[in-house]
Amino acid sequence: DASGDQTEAASCYRKALYLDPNQPEVLIHLALLLEKAGKTSEAQLLRKRTDRLQHRSRTKDESTL
Numbered sequence: 001d002a003s004g005d006q007t008e009a010a011s012c013y014r015k016a017l018y019l020d021p022n023q024p025e026v027l028i029h030l031a032l033l034l035e036k037a038g039k040t041s042e043a044q045l046l047r048k049r050t051d052r053l054q055h056r057s058r059t060k061d062e063s064t065l
Contacts, residue, residue: 001029009033024050
């Protein structure tokens with residue numbers, strides 16, 4: 001992503017999600033990259049997925065208190 005090759009960056013982010021689909025940081029980075037490329041609907045789906053993951057994480061943390 002830092003090198004400016006958006007196609008390669010998106011490929012790497014997708015591979016990372018394939019290996020571990022519950023990584024909110026990767027989801028956000030890919031969503032931002034997709035938004036830059038004008039793929040707002042795909043980016044929105046990833047943001048919703050991130051929200052669900054974070055909600056699950058908060059709920060899980062609260063239940064252990």
